[in-house]
Amino acid sequence: MLxxxxxIGRLTKDPEMRYTPAGVxxxxxxxxxDRPVSQGKEKEADFINIVAWRQLAETCxxxxxxxxxxxxxxxxxxxxxxxxxxxxxxxxEVIADNVKFLDTNKDGSQRADRPDTARxxxxxxxxxxxxxxxxxxx
Amino acid sequence: MLxxxxxIGRLTKDPEMRYTPAGVxxxxxxxxxDRPVSQGKEKEADFINIVAWRQLAETCxxxxxxxxxxxxxxxxxxxxxxxxxxxxxxxxEVIADNVKFLDTNKDGSQRADRPDTARxxxxxxxxxxxxxxxxxxx
Amino acid sequence: MLxxxxxIGRLTKDPEMRYTPAGVxxxxxxxxxDRPVSQGKEKEADFINIVAWRQLAETCxxxxxxxxxxxxxxxxxxxxxxxxxxxxxxxxEVIADNVKFLDTNKDGSQRADRPDTARxxxxxxxxxxxxxxxxxxx
Amino acid sequence: MLxxxxxIGRLTKDPEMRYTPAGVxxxxxxxxxDRPVSQGKEKEADFINIVAWRQLAETCxxxxxxxxxxxxxxxxxxxxxxxxxxxxxxxxEVIADNVKFLDTNKDGSQRADRPDTARxxxxxxxxxxxxxxxxxxx
DNA sequence: TTTT
DNA sequence: TTTT
Numbered sequence: 180m181l182x183x184x185x186x187i188g189r190l191t192k193d194p195e196m197r198y199t200p201a202g203v204x205x206x207x208x209x210x211x212x213d214r215p216v217s218q219g220k221e222k223e224a225d226f227i228n229i230v231a232w233r234q235l236a237e238t239c240x241x242x243x244x245x246x247x248x249x250x251x252x253x254x255x256x257x258x259x260x261x262x263x264x265x266x267x268x269x270x271x272e273v274i275a276d277n278v279k280f281l282d283t284n285k286d287g288s289q290r291a292d293r294p295d296t297a298r299x300x301x302x303x304x305x306x307x308x309x310x311x312x313x314x315x316x317x
Numbered sequence: 318m319l320x321x322x323x324x325i326g327r328l329t330k331d332p333e334m335r336y337t338p339a340g341v342x343x344x345x346x347x348x349x350x351d352r353p354v355s356q357g358k359e360k361e362a363d364f365i366n367i368v369a370w371r372q373l374a375e376t377c378x379x380x381x382x383x384x385x386x387x388x389x390x391x392x393x394x395x396x397x398x399x400x401x402x403x404x405x406x407x408x409x410e411v412i413a414d415n416v417k418f419l420d421t422n423k424d425g426s427q428r429a430d431r432p433d434t435a436r437x438x439x440x441x442x443x444x445x446x447x448x449x450x451x452x453x454x455x
Numbered sequence: 456m457l458x459x460x461x462x463i464g465r466l467t468k469d470p471e472m473r474y475t476p477a478g479v480x481x482x483x484x485x486x487x488x489d490r491p492v493s494q495g496k497e498k499e500a501d502f503i504n505i506v507a508w509r510q511l512a513e514t515c516x517x518x519x520x521x522x523x524x525x526x527x528x529x530x531x532x533x534x535x536x537x538x539x540x541x542x543x544x545x546x547x548e549v550i551a552d553n554v555k556f557l558d559t560n561k562d563g564s565q566r567a568d569r570p571d572t573a574r575x576x577x578x579x580x581x582x583x584x585x586x587x588x589x590x591x592x593x
Numbered sequence: 594m595l596x597x598x599x600x601i602g603r604l605t606k607d608p609e610m611r612y613t614p615a616g617v618x619x620x621x622x623x624x625x626x627d628r629p630v631s632q633g634k635e636k637e638a639d640f641i642n643i644v645a646w647r648q649l650a651e652t653c654x655x656x657x658x659x660x661x662x663x664x665x666x667x668x669x670x671x672x673x674x675x676x677x678x679x680x681x682x683x684x685x686e687v688i689a690d691n692v693k694f695l696d697t698n699k700d701g702s703q704r705a706d707r708p709d710t711a712r713x714x715x716x717x718x719x720x721x722x723x724x725x726x727x728x729x730x731x
Numbered sequence: 732t733t734t735t
Numbered sequence: 736t737t738t739t
Contacts, residue, residue: 212318225393458599627738639736
């Protein structure tokens with residue numbers, strides 16, 4: 180009924196964009212979210228898989244890079260499929276509907292790689308009515 | 318750095334409480350969160366695993382039942398282990414730190430099974446410093 | 456950049472729907488959100504003003520009533536105006552983009568007043584591009 | 594019952610720390626949260642007042658400055674008082690329980706002003722049991 | 732001005 | 736009274 184997630188973390192790798200058979204853009208990346216440090220423990224993180232569709236997929240693919248500090252808003256989705264050994268595998272992902280770049284570039288400039296011409300590309304309802312979890316090409 | 322989840326859904330089964338070898342209470346249950354309905358699709362839900370520790374584990378075990386409408390606040394945790402075939406398995410769960418019972422009972426009374434004597438037992442910081450994902454007994 | 460609120464509480468009164476001069480529906484109501492009880496204190500609540508626009512305004516006006524347990528998702532908005540004494544007054548509201556009715560009716564039935572025919576009327580992007588805080592008719 | 598806010602924005606001024614008569618530290622600052630840009634409108638922001646107590650108050654006062662990009666997690670609180678003209682004034686604030694510094698310093702270094710010796714000072718339950726909204730010294 |  |  181209500182399913183909302185907000186994460187801040189860093190990309191573990193460059194994002195990967197693919198297309199569904201129907202030609203819809205999907206971008207996948209993983210966010211490393213550091214857990215609050217507890218004494219006597221080394222630093223730990225949760226590695227959370229993010230999926231963005233359509234226009235949001237494209238802007239993520241164009242502007243995000245490994246290591247970038249990023250805020251993601253979305254919802255948890257759990258899908259399952261049968262693997263090649265006939266076993267059911269469950270995959271949990273966050274379907275993003277809002278992504279914010281929080282990093283400055285190494286030279287200190289602010290998000291210089293973001294095209295000025297884009298009319299806030301970060302708007303996407305994240306609820307594509309004709310796309311189901313099973314359309315994911317990975 | 319920041320990792321927050323808020324869910325409202327219904328329990329798919331009665332919760333299960335266990336204890337770690339060190340004697341810490343842990344309760345596990347699954348929340349069915351209906352996805353927004355899209356036309357031409359049958360109703361779908363995400364089934365999200367919830368974990369509660371300690372006092373929150375006990376109140377969840379005592380007061381939640383299959384079918385109950387429940388709000389859960391917490392953070393996403395991803396842990397992994399090697400299964401008996403030597404393969405790494407990834408498990409995603411929501412570690413609850415706040416759980417609210419939203420249901421009235423069938424007879425219309427409000428949460429009659431909740432003991433009056435408890436001074437809001439639903440307060441728990443959910444961040445037990447001496448417990449790690451690997452302590453989970455399931 | 457990111458501004459997200461999730462509340463669960465009860466309506467202090469019946470909601471009020473009005474129209475802007477341009478004919479857009481707006482509904483206003485107040486949610487009483489109980490604070491976590493602390494010992495030695497009587498029970499306290501925060502009374503938070505909610506605003507819903509357009510279709511969401513209409514479904515809120517039709518289905519919510521005083522006392523109903525309700526979940527609201529939205530964003531904080533702060534607007535200001537000059538009062539009749541020439542003083543600037545600041546008003547903080549939550550602009551809802553998702554509202555869930557959590558209550559059963561008194562007779563135990565589930566949300567019987569909600570028309571079956573409506574294709575989830577609770578979808579609204581809450582971001583009406585041609586409406587500004589100053590359009591509020593109250 | 595549930596009351597959660599997550600904001601990302603920039604400080605409009607340096608934070609101000611004070612003490613209650615009982616000697617408890619409180620820090621106040623304002624976050625400018627840009628609204629999603631809509632065409633035909635100049636850029637707008639919501640200016641949201643944040644309050645942090647105790648240890649979190651001190652780390653905010655020490656490490657935040659005007660202009661810093663900051664994530665705040667907390668809950669909405671509405672308090673009211675009678676002003677000097679005998680009128681009831683309502684004040685809405687976000688009581689922070691988690692604050693993250695998202696900015697690098699001007700020289701490109703990462704949060705160099707944060708003392709290494711502090712064992713994550715950003716943990717605070719934000720629910721001081723002996724403090725009420727009326728204790729605020731501003 | 733406040734809800735159960 | 737407002738930030739980049």
